[in-house]
Amino acid sequence: MISTITELDRIRAECRSLVTRRSLMSAGIAVVPVPGADVVADVGLLTTLLPKISERFGLDHNQVAKLEPHLAQKVLVVASGMGNNVIGRMVTKKLVVRLLQRVGVRVATASVAKYVPVLGSLLAAGISFGAMKMVGNSHIDDCYETAKSLIGA
Numbered sequence: 001m002i003s004t005i006t007e008l009d010r011i012r013a014e015c016r017s018l019v020t021r022r023s024l025m026s027a028g029i030a031v032v033p034v035p036g037a038d039v040v041a042d043v044g045l046l047t048t049l050l051p052k053i054s055e056r057f058g059l060d061h062n063q064v065a066k067l068e069p070h071l072a073q074k075v076l077v078v079a080s081g082m083g084n085n086v087i088g089r090m091v092t093k094k095l096v097v098r099l100l101q102r103v104g105v106r107v108a109t110a111s112v113a114k115y116v117p118v119l120g121s122l123l124a125a126g127i128s129f130g131a132m133k134m135v136g137n138s139h140i141d142d143c144y145e146t147a148k149s150l151i152g153a
Contacts, residue, residue: 019136
């Protein structure tokens, strides 16, 4: 379990770097002019990325299940209070699709943009990068605040 703000800050920085790398992967896939391929790839990327972030903060499903009951309950209450339904839970494709629906306008715009030669693919890559970065960094922020509440800072 994380015990200091310094350790928490280090983990947040590592996770932001991880999100940037995955966002670049998402952008690279979005350049491919095959409608829908980017959405399928983003679901796959987020299905592995979000649990990895939660795990680094000590907040994935298995780690929360091993906490003392009052701490596990606190994790779920703090996370749900922020609107996060990923922390402390199993991450499924269905859950990731719901997250992507929150940024649905961006994802739809990226898919449609692919029909515009050259510039459309570049626009789709930028939108895909931004959407992935937004979802990943939002999850990092929620994990950070939840973990911070557990160490009493």
